[in-house]
Amino acid sequence: MSKYNILVRILDKIRTEAPATYTVKYARNDADIEKANQARARAFIHLYLKVSFGLLDFTEREAFITDDTMDGGIDGYYIHKESKTIYFIQSKFRTTEKNFEQKRIELAEILIMDINRIMDGEENDENGNKYNGKIRQMMHSIREMDDIARYRYKVILLANIENIPQSKLKYLTGGYPVEVFDYELCYNKLIFPILSGTYFNASDLTINIDLSNKNAGSKISYTVKTEHSDCEITLLFVPTIEIAKVLHKYKNSILKYNPRSYLEFEGQKVNSSIRETILKKSTNEFALFNNGITMLSDETYINEKIGQKNKAQLHVVNPQIINGGQTAYTLGKIYEENITKNVVSIFQEKEVLLKIITFIQENGSDEKKSEKVQLIDEISTATNLQTPVIGSDKFSNDKFHVRIQDLLFSRYGLLYERKRGEFGDGAELGYISRERILERNMFFRIYYASNGEINRSIQKKLFLKNQSSIKLLENLNKLDNFYFGYYCFNQLLKKRNQQSKIEKNIYGMVYAMTRLYKPDSIVDYQDVVSDKISIFPHEWEKFTNTISKSDPRYMRTFLDKRTEQLITTFSEVRWYRSNNFEEDILNFYGTDERIFS
CATH class of the missing domain: 3.40.91 (Restriction Endonuclease)
Structure with a gap:
């Protein structure tokens, strides 16, 4: 598409x-x-x-x-x-x-x-x-x-x-x-x-607060000194409907510093628990059960004198939620699903703990801005406990991965999912097929495979190992190889049992197809792969035959129980799991020094 x-x-x-x-x-x-x-x-x-x-x-x-x-x-x-x-x-x-x-x-x-x-x-x-x-x-x-x-x-x-x-x-x-x-x-x-879901940034945010059950006032606040910047921390309970409205409007744009976006599938257990407490409870158990939301702000103001009985207003400047994104987004989804119904009654009297960290900066120098970003990263890492943050999530906001995302979309229309769940809305609304969403580790696997580094393509945690590999972006020819390999991989996958494990041989096939069929024009990639996928098995068989007939290292000997005879056959599995698999492919299909230098 x-x-x-x-x-x-x-x-x-x-x-x-x-x-x-x-x-x-x-x-x-x-x-x-x-x-x-x-x-x-x-x-x-x-x-x-x-x-x-x-x-x-x-x-x-x-x-x-x-x-x-x-x-x-x-x-x-x-x-x-x-x-x-x-x-x-x-x-x-x-x-x-x-x-x-x-x-x-x-x-x-x-x-x-x-x-x-x-x-x-x-x-x-x-x-x-x-x-x-x-x-x-x-x-x-x-x-x-x-x-x-x-x-x-x-x-x-x-x-x-x-x-x-x-x-x-x-x-x-x-x-x-x-x-x-x-x-x-x-x-x-x-x-x-x-x-x-990042189409509109919140520069100023106003949240209404209910004071009717807050005997000690609306908030607790104190100042904290850190090595990077002084901060003021404000704690208060806010109505869940106020958070729901914020996320309904701003979606992922208010989660930019959060290490992940809404986890539609992986976060089902947490999301279901949030939903059940909001939808099936008429009392305020939510305030007890939920760990709360942490928000960053450049300026924070609370006014309890607004001319309304038992009401106050919270105003924050440049807000960003760095913890509790699953909570906030799920509240937003509930609001969106019930917006045409009596949505107020669903959230009535249910509140959530909000912790606001306000940065106190004396000036806006580049050094201070850098220190602020570093402090944000440290806070984000330390506070994300409710849904476990995997190692890769911690690097999702790295400039290198933002650059990959921009480049893959602008050049190929592919959506590199550097943050888990960030394109959930686009897929759910039918704007895109999930096939166009590229899981972050899969990008590196296909990239390396299509460029001849087949052994590397099966390594674990490639996203972590490539958190700053800027060289990946310097050679557009290599990126074009990846894009052609992306179509090859998807077609090869369709011909396999979807439940079967993806073994190294499929990455070898990606390289072979890239070498055999890649056309000059990007616009022809999908059609060429669709056309060639039916004849490729014959080409691959010619290659495997040259190995099976010449290399004894991949022979397997076993006893035939019926004839009680020793049988020696070529083990393709043993071959492609060996360290020689990549070398054999490169020797047979060749390499392009201009591309693989």
């Missing part, structure tokens, strides 16, 4: 979110391809608003989409109060993969944006035609803002554009700065975040 096909799946999923009143604009009958593509074009703007500003509700996003006749060249907008910026969006969705990645927007299409005219309060275009209702509503919203003088304007182009300097782009838009989301940026900054 290509990245473009993943995009279309996401857009079609957005279309299904449309209430019945929007049936015409977001037609769900794909038999009418023209209407389906028009609907996807509008959904494309929805995608930008969802990822960039965290607008989860369809109706809320739709209010900012102005794309229609007489829209003044503005397809959508958004008033971002935090950054004091008003964004004007122009979008060009292309209905084929080739056009989406290659076709450029015409400069004349940018010129039709009437931003200056609209911002001057003109309700008609130069020809006297009245702008549509959505544009006039935008004008009204801006006109009613008390602090509009503090705002700046920015144009967003969701389109490919020729290489034009910012100065000339500003000239085309009437003097406004422009940010271009070409096809690559759309894949990396819109699609990937949706798949990994």
Whole structure:
């Protein structure tokens, strides 16, 4: 599945979110391809608003989409109060993969944006035609803002554009700065975040607190000195529904420092226990049974004087959950599944312990930032006890693995799972098949096998052993070998008993197929492997015959009970488990010095 096909799946999923009143604009009958593509074009703007500003509700996003006749060249907008910026969006969705990645927007299409005219309060275009209702509503919203003088304007182009300097782009838009989301940026900054649940960062977070049962006040806090930075630790119980809402909105973006994401399958025991305590208990056993959540913050404020009886508010800046991610994410999933029901009653009177670690820094020097990151790593390692953290998890946030993830997605559309469970949402929602999710150790196994290091491909804990092997990323030819080997491996696996153990011979076959069949163009890899997999067994048999006839080291002698005769046969298992297996393959199929140097 290509990245473009993943995009279309996401857009079609957005279309299904449309209430019945929007049936015409977001037609769900794909038999009418023209209407389906028009609907996807509008959904494309929805995608930008969802990822960039965290607008989860369809109706809320739709209010900012102005794309229609007489829209003044503005397809959508958004008033971002935090950054004091008003964004004007122009979008060009292309209905084929080739056009989406290659076709450029015409400069004349940018010129039709009437931003200056609209911002001057003109309700008609130069020809006297009245702008549509959505544009006039935008004008009204801006006109009613008390602090509009503090705002700046920015144009967003969701389109490919020729290489034009910012100065000339500003000239085309009437003097406004422009940010271009070409096809690559759309894949990396819109699609990937949706798949990994990291599409909207929480810069400021407000949590409501119930004081009715807290005799000693809302919190306990004290200051801790460390060798890296002073910290303030705050302990308090917060309503589980508040954590559920946070995770429903921010998902994995608030778990960036957590060594793993939501463990849909591996964490079933813990997740089921959390679910049962929330869904089947009407009292607050959850506060007793659960170990709680640890959150990092740059600034933390608690106000108990908010004009509401028995209520207080917690405000944190740049929050990140580093422990209790399973708890938080499961609460978010429960909230999401019951959002159309009486969700408040499910969480009522159930609370969870929240520990907030606030960093106290005197300045923002690079040295201090480095010390903060080191301290975060140490805290994360020390606090993750509820679900055991395996060794590999501890290195999941290493820059090297982040770089592998970026490269494999941008070049091949593969999802390298450096953190266990991080693409669970994308798979569950049907955006991607689980086959496109690459388990982190499997990447190294296929990489080494396809590049002739077959003995190395079967070693244990390859993810741990390669936590900083930057050389892996320097040779794109080797990475292309891996990608071809990835298709080979999957096809070979389909021909085997899925329950059988993956032995070293399958990695030898991956290398053989890479040497025999790898074409020049990446786009042909999947088709070539599908075509050659049926004839490969014959090629492999020719190779094994040369070994079985010439090397006595792999012969096995046994007594035939029926004839009581000694029988000597070639043991393929003994051969591929030997240290000579790799050498035999390389001698037969050869190596490319340019690739394997």
